[in-house]
Amino acid sequence: MSALLAIEDLRVTFNTRYGQVTALDGVSLHVNAGETLGVVGESGCGKSITALATMGLIPMPPGRIAGGSIRLEGEELVGAAPARMRGLRGADIAMIFQEPMTSLNPVFTVGAQIAEAIMLHQKVSPDQAFKDAIALLDRVGIPSPDARARDYPHQLSGGMRQRVMIAMAVSCRPKVLIADEPTTALDVTVQAQIFDLLNEIQRDFGAAIILITHDMGAISEMADRVAVMYAGRVIEEAQADDVLDFPQHPYARGLIDCIPALGREDHALREIPGVVPPLHLLGAGCAFADRCEHTNARCKTEKPLLAAHGHHPAACHAVEEGRI
Amino acid sequence: MSTLLDVRDLTVRFAMPRKGLFGPRPWLEAVRKVSFSLEKGHALGIVGESGSGKTTTAMAAIRLTEAAGGQVLFEGDDLLSLSDEQMRAHRRDVQLIFQDPYSSLNPRARVADIVREPLDLMDIGTPDDRRARVEELFKLVGLRPDQLNLFPHQFSGGQRQRISIARALTTNPKLLVCDEPVSALDVAIQAQILNLLAKLKSELGLSYLFISHDLGVVRHVCDDVAVMYLGQIVEHASRTALFESPQHPYTQALLSAAPSLARRKSKGYVRPLKISGDPPSPINPPPGCAFAERCPRARDICRKTPPVLEDRGPGRVACHVPGPADA
Ligand SMILES: Nc1ncnc2c1ncn2[C@@H]1O[C@H](COP(=O)(O)OP(=O)(O)OP(=O)(O)O)[C@@H](O)[C@H]1O
Ligand SMILES: Nc1ncnc2c1ncn2[C@@H]1O[C@H](COP(=O)(O)OP(=O)(O)OP(=O)(O)O)[C@@H](O)[C@H]1O
Ligand SMILES: [Mg+2]
Ligand SMILES: [Mg+2]
Numbered sequence: 001m002s003a004l005l006a007i008e009d010l011r012v013t014f015n016t017r018y019g020q021v022t023a024l025d026g027v028s029l030h031v032n033a034g035e036t037l038g039v040v041g042e043s044g045c046g047k048s049i050t051a052l053a054t055m056g057l058i059p060m061p062p063g064r065i066a067g068g069s070i071r072l073e074g075e076e077l078v079g080a081a082p083a084r085m086r087g088l089r090g091a092d093i094a095m096i097f098q099e100p101m102t103s104l105n106p107v108f109t110v111g112a113q114i115a116e117a118i119m120l121h122q123k124v125s126p127d128q129a130f131k132d133a134i135a136l137l138d139r140v141g142i143p144s145p146d147a148r149a150r151d152y153p154h155q156l157s158g159g160m161r162q163r164v165m166i167a168m169a170v171s172c173r174p175k176v177l178i179a180d181e182p183t184t185a186l187d188v189t190v191q192a193q194i195f196d197l198l199n200e201i202q203r204d205f206g207a208a209i210i211l212i213t214h215d216m217g218a219i220s221e222m223a224d225r226v227a228v229m230y231a232g233r234v235i236e237e238a239q240a241d242d243v244l245d246f247p248q249h250p251y252a253r254g255l256i257d258c259i260p261a262l263g264r265e266d267h268a269l270r271e272i273p274g275v276v277p278p279l280h281l282l283g284a285g286c287a288f289a290d291r292c293e294h295t296n297a298r299c300k301t302e303k304p305l306l307a308a309h310g311h312h313p314a315a316c317h318a319v320e321e322g323r324i
Numbered sequence: 325m326s327t328l329l330d331v332r333d334l335t336v337r338f339a340m341p342r343k344g345l346f347g348p349r350p351w352l353e354a355v356r357k358v359s360f361s362l363e364k365g366h367a368l369g370i371v372g373e374s375g376s377g378k379t380t381t382a383m384a385a386i387r388l389t390e391a392a393g394g395q396v397l398f399e400g401d402d403l404l405s406l407s408d409e410q411m412r413a414h415r416r417d418v419q420l421i422f423q424d425p426y427s428s429l430n431p432r433a434r435v436a437d438i439v440r441e442p443l444d445l446m447d448i449g450t451p452d453d454r455r456a457r458v459e460e461l462f463k464l465v466g467l468r469p470d471q472l473n474l475f476p477h478q479f480s481g482g483q484r485q486r487i488s489i490a491r492a493l494t495t496n497p498k499l500l501v502c503d504e505p506v507s508a509l510d511v512a513i514q515a516q517i518l519n520l521l522a523k524l525k526s527e528l529g530l531s532y533l534f535i536s537h538d539l540g541v542v543r544h545v546c547d548d549v550a551v552m553y554l555g556q557i558v559e560h561a562s563r564t565a566l567f568e569s570p571q572h573p574y575t576q577a578l579l580s581a582a583p584s585l586a587r588r589k590s591k592g593y594v595r596p597l598k599i600s601g602d603p604p605s606p607i608n609p610p611p612g613c614a615f616a617e618r619c620p621r622a623r624d625i626c627r628k629t630p631p632v633l634e635d636r637g638p639g640r641v642a643c644h645v646p647g648p649a650d651a
Contacts, residue, residue: 192581217583258515260544
């Protein structure tokens with residue numbers, strides 16, 4: 001069975017003042033209908049760029065899709081006509097962003113904005129669209145949706161604004177919903193509400209969800225499958241339990257052992273020394289080599305590929321050579 | 325064991341803009357009669373949602389925000405009733421580190437000067453002493469001597485937080501207020517800073533007032549935890565008691581909301597305890613318990629009478645119907 005959304009060997013470059021840098025270096029991911037894929041990794045590893053590429057929203061220039069493919073139900077999106085991407089965006093693939101305020105228009109009521117999103121892709125009257133918008137606000141758990149539909153974004157709390165974004169994103173029942181750190185700006189109790197809502201929506205609509213996060217706890221609660229990214233590459237990919245219980249790549253192990261997580265007994269936090277190297281300083285070897293305790297000569301000269309050497313696919317020479 | 329800080333009935337109000345020309349001036353009570361104490365060498369975590377008054381409580385406790393009432397006994401002296409002159413003598417005992425290591429460091433100053441600045445300002449030691457102290461602190465927080473003359477932008481986020489910590493330690497403080505010290509950092513870097521803070525606490529016998537919205541972080545660092553809701557402490561207990569047998573429904577809701585590696589989608593995890601809505605407005609707090617309208621256990625009395633923070637088992641709880649989650 002081929003996946004609903006399949007990204008293969010995607011390469012994205014940016015022109016910067018350091019010259020051309022490779023932000024995505026052969027990323028492959030897929031997600032099936034009704035499934036939640038968690039994408040996790042440190043800041044700058046390429047999570048948002050992967051999402052934006054899928055939405056056809058990479059700023060070009062300075063960005064460029066230098067290779068690879070993104071297929072939605074078999075249809076190639078890389079190089080698709082802008083009009084076609086506009087037709088898909090919001091209808092078949094929708095995205096919710098970290099800070100809803102940046103994607104809501106401050107001068108229109110939230111009801112009007114959702115109604116507009118509906119009319120963009122469906123042939124309904126403005127009245128009907130507004131009624132649908134209210135029903136959606138109700139569906140995402142906004143109290144007194146009739147009244148709230150007439151509010152402007154700034155009149156709502158952060159959690160309510162994110163619900164509005166979700167209402168807008170699901171208004172056309174997208175096949176793929178990408179949530180890029182949808183709760184980072186919110187309190188934990190509100191985050192829990194949003195996560196629960198995403199799960200309900202998935203159950204109702206059968207949407208595939210790509211949840212981008214840096215929080216392994218969120219992955220544990222939300223994801224069926226996980227891709228761990230580092231410096232523009234997927235360095236480990238498997239079912240969530242496999243990655244959480246048997247992380248292979250030293251970076252994935254580090255990410256799990258360095259969290260002071262609830263629900264795990266006291267232990268010294270493992271540190272990952274150093275920082276992610278900037279893209280323009282990436283060399284020929286493994287991008288994690290400088291921070292890794294298992295580095296040998298090969299790690300410094302040859303990029304490891306994602307392959308199932310250990311328990312499940314990881315991109316690591318030490319795993320391949322059975323050194324860890 | 326001796327008490328370093330004893331805060332009693334601390335209250336902070338902010339004046340809000342008048343509605344209309346002759347209307348009464350509304351007040352926002354950001355901190356409402358908060359009491360807690362902190363033992364020497366201990367870390368007290370303050371957790372709660374945004375706007376619950378964590379920062380204001382800590383700032384008022386070290387007199388960087390003006391309190392409307394209450395007492396803050398620091399080794400027995402009431403900081404709130406000291407003259408400015410007397411307060412200055414205590415300044416070196418109390419230091420701060422903030423969430424954002426980017427904006428709290430002067431971008432045009434070399435980091436050695438930044439770290440030395442508190443000594444210069446308080447005129448502590450000879451220039452040679454000060455220089456030696458800065459070098460010693462650099463080593464202590466895990467920075468290299470060859471980095472002394474660099475500027476803040478030449479450091480990563482985690483390194484910048486090390487610089488803030490070094491600066492906070494220059495005067496040999498007894499109390500360090502840490503306001504979301506790792507929230508802006510990637511998890512891998514968070515671990516480096518949390519381990520450093522743990523090491524400093526045990527090696528230097530420091531006490532922390534440690535503010536964080538991340539319960540995992542608080543559990544890792546703190547000996548005791550106070551949970552705030554709308555300007556009040558609703559539960560205060562030892563780490564073990566608070567995390568293993570929380571008594572207040574809000575604490576239970578927080579713990580149930582915080583993502584955990586122990587909860588797996590694959591095992592069909594569904595959050596048992598859901599709370600809806602947002603906290604009420606602090607300008608017109610409800611007459612009874614502030615949590616009542618979101619509380620699954622609320623009764624009539626909860627909406628009418630504010631509960632008092634009372635000793636209960638190992639900790640203190642402000643709730644009319646306290647008890648374990650499933651009761
Ligand atoms: N317009 C741009 N020009 C140049 N480089 C860019 C641009 N946009 C992104 N990048 C680079 O691409 C890389 C990946 O960025 P991306 O935003 O995908 O990271 P991320 O994993 O989403 O990080 P975060 O967790 O901070 O959101 C980063 O190194 C970033 O600096
Ligand atoms: N200078 C001020 N003037 C007016 N109101 C203020 C001021 N500082 C804080 N407040 C209000 O006091 C309340 C408590 O704020 P505080 O910053 O202490 O919360 P917090 O728990 O630290 O929140 P966060 O997690 O967002 O940092 C909030 O309602 C806030 O809006
Ligand atoms: Mg991002
Ligand atoms: Mg604060």
